[in-house]
Amino acid sequence: MLSPRARRTTNRLLALVTGCLLLGAAGPVPAPSVEPGRVTVPAPGAGGWTRNGSARLSGADLQLTRTVAHQAGSAVFPVPVVTDGLKAAFSTVIGGGSGGDGLTFGLLDPARATPAALGADGAGLGWAGKPGVAIAFDTHRNTGDPSANFVGVTAATSDSSRTLATTSASVPDLRSGPHAVAIAVSGKTLTVWMDGARLLTATVPALPPTAMPVFTGANGGKTDNHAVRDTVITATSYAVAPPGPNGWTRNGSATLSGTDLVLTDAVRDVRGSAVQGTAVPSARLRARFTARLGGGSGADGLALLLLDAAMATPTALGAGGAGLGQAGLPGVAVALDTHRNTGDPAAGFAGVAVGGTDAPPRYAVTSAALPGLRSGARAVDVSVTGRGHLLVSVDGTRVLDTEVVLPRNVLVGFAAATGGRTDRHTVRDVVITY
Structure with a gap:
């Protein structure tokens, strides 16, 4: 059951994303909601998440990095959820430093990773090297990036870098936030909105059927504070981690x-x-x-x-x-x-x-x-x-x-x-x- 504080936060965010309706092909922003037959993942500030690296709580905010070079942090919810039908909403807060590198919201494959997952710093955004699919909010132009300010979907990763399946550079200044993000998954297709505008839609065959939600962030030689707040994640059901490293x-x-x-x-x-x-x-x-x-x-x-x-x-x-x-x-x-x-x-x-x-x-x-x-x-x-x-x-x-x-x-x-x-x-x- 949601605490009164968490319920107030949920209701405010639901009102925000429900009100963000676009015209024409953009369609309505899907609002995460406490619906019958769905489960709501506790917000990072409500407890239950595993924090790794530089990640910590700052009040109700999940702070992934501070303005320190080569920091990387992650927070993983250890109970998998079904990815088809997942909805997520949160606000990104990035800035205060020299500008690098960004943060992600990821869906971590529980058959191959544990709640201790933390990827590479710098261009890796704290995600690279981990199995699953992530949406990157990137503020530093590294090799292969379309700009120094973009949103992208990444699946295939190596230990230190990530391959982008699709990107959009037509986004607000990510370092001027906070920015309200909404994400919806249908089958293996992800759609991402920011501040009421649809940014991208991508079909990713590598999306696992169940996943552990995760936030990551990282600095390289350049730095920023990376934080998320007002998180609401819902799914059709919880899942048991498949045979593998989790339990x-x-x-x-x-x-x-x-x-x-x-x-x-x-x-x-x-x-x-x-x-x-x-x-x-x-x-x-x-x-x-x-x-x-x-x-x-x-x-x-x-x-x-x-x-x-x-x-x-x-x-x-x-x-x-x-x-x-x-x-x-x-x-x-x-x-x-x-x-x-x-x-x-x-x-x-x-x-x-x-x-x-x-x-x-x-x-x-x-x-x-x-x-x-x-x-x-x-x-x-x-x-x-x-x-x-x-x-x-x-x-x-x-x-x-x-x-x-x-x-x-x-x-x-x-x-x-x-x-x-x-x-x-x-x-x-x-x-x-x-």
């Missing part, structure tokens, strides 16, 4: 290969799991991922884990073989099983496991009406409805719809196992929202 524990045979989670290799009698340590509400949870099962002699399968957060820990790892690395764990699992063991309906089926002891899972419902699980990548979509049903689709086809009693709060994870037969079990492209 996941890998157990047994589980490893990371790039951003792929490899639960088992095609080796006999191994089992692996990966569990996110932050408990999230099970109500209306949705998990989408790509599963690849194959490369061996065919067994045994993998599972999405929805573990009871009151009883399980991130080190949870269930029985091997027919247990798929999940049997015996408290909670519910959605299984993709590729080997017919005693009691199974087929050699390839989906099922909802609702507990049991160490050997084989106890399925509440199963379905063998789905494509061959070992014949390539399978797109899996699992969602919890408001009426207490668990829906499972594979490659866009609904295969399961069952009423299920889930723990109120769950630890989300994945598990897989082999027995006398084997397969490599891999999960990728994970998007989990709540």
